Amino acid sequence: MIEVFSEENFYAAIDSHHVYMVVFSGKQCPACRLLEKMIPDIEDEAGVMVLHFYVESFPALARRYGVRALPYTLIFKDGLVFEVFAGVRTKKAIVAAIKNAKAVE
Numbered sequence: 001m002i003e004v005f006s007e008e009n010f011y012a013a014i015d016s017h018h019v020y021m022v023v024f025s026g027k028q029c030p031a032c033r034l035l036e037k038m039i040p041d042i043e044d045e046a047g048v049m050v051l052h053f054y055v056e057s058f059p060a061l062a063r064r065y066g067v068r069a070l071p072y073t074l075i076f077k078d079g080l081v082f083e084v085f086a087g088v089r090t091k092k093a094i095v096a097a098i099k100n101a102k103a104v105e
Helices: 009-016 030-046 057-064 091-103
Strands: 017-023 049-054 072-077 080-086
Touching: 009 049, 009 057, 017 030, 017 091, 030 049, 030 057, 030 091, 072 091, 080 091
Parallel strands: 017 049
Antiparallel strands: 017 072, 072 080
């Protein structure tokens, strides 16, 4: 998991990967902590880079991607949003979405 420290760091990371996952969370969000615990397993099982950051630190970026609920997870493919999850999903559902993104030409 890559902690995002700046918007430049975010864009550099997404420009260097084909498929990746972005997690917007909140520092006081219990559901977000639940998802954060799953991230290492998701990275291993799906073979994907995960970028994680707190909306409190990056409100403009959160607005840009339409964050409406936390946690807010986006699966990107080739720089475009492929799938969005608002709220917590199972690890199985997230891994399946990532694998689907990788399989689509």
